[in-house]
Amino acid sequence: MAKFLGSLGNALLVGFALLVIVIFAFHGGTDAPTYMQWLFRYLHVLFGVMWIGLLYYFNFVQIPTMPTVPAELKPAVSKYIAPAALFWFRWAALLTVLMGLVIASHPPQGISSYLVPALTFQHPYQMIGTGMWLGLIMAFNVWFLIWPNQKKALGIVEVDADAKAKAATTAMMFSRINTILSIPMLYTMVTQQAGLVS
Template identity: 55%
Template sequence: MAGILTSLRSTVIAGCVFAVILFVIYYSIQGYDGYAFGAFFFRWLHVLSGVMWIGLLWYFNFVQIPNMGKIPDEQKPAIGKVIAPAALWWFRWGAMATIVTGLILAAFNGYILEALLLGLIDGVPKHSMIGIGMWMGAIMWFNVWFVIWPNQKRALGIVEADADSKAQSARTAMLFSRTNTLLSVPMLFAMVSAQNLF
């Protein structure tokens, strides 16, 4: 088992194998309903992607940003040159996968237009609530790709910028990351309540 767990790739593959075993159990007990399984599958991918995205968002805001001042200057390059760029890669693509799988899921379940229009065309509260969550998620996705990432590239020196521009970019990235942290709480409330309260 230690051989599997010492490699991230092997660990992820093992997790996928266990998921396939669960599918086989489901299939042997329940039989296969293509529509039901398709809806479940995209919801599962949506949740997996969302955990990656929001988990990293919270890591940045609850762990990395508050503790950067405690790290000695000579150790900060390890964060800025190695850890942050890798975390930002997974953060960006977690956001992209979350938004794409969410839109596919909404289309698959037949409520994408109703949700995007906040339930105003059909008056269904569930569509209003899921729509609010979708729009918050879309704002957060936009912030990641078009505000946080371009500013982080300057702040981390991935692209050239002078010291003042780096400092301003770091502050802008932090403020929009905090905006996403703020939005993540009601966004998750809207998403979960749409599935459980309506």
């Protein structure tokens, strides 16, 4: 069992096989448009958990721990762990946003698209609109501020020592800004979906 589950691919295969069982057990008779809405909402949450989970990993684990890591071990983090984590981090951010846009522009039958009303803070979509804007700002930060600066800080893009230090500080600052924004963003998503805001 340990050998089988030692492979991430095997674990994911089992997880998605269980997902298919759950889908057919509980949603086998659901009409296609409703089911697709559920599927995109599920993917939005799945990618969002990966995105925010990695954001919190960077801010709660990696950044605070790096000063205590012996100098000879730091290259293992900067050359192997951080680039892999940043790969999943940035693509999870993009896929979270894309799934959210699909949900807002193709809601369940009987509900009009709320993409534009939410983004323009029209009633009753002010709460979800706030969350959407926070998520868009965070995704922008990931792709256009954190990732380009991390490439310099990690040596993926070669720059001089001063530029590397400045890039590391900039990446950390925007990672912290995203952590700050994630707190109200998650609240707006949960309360809107829970029907607490009308």
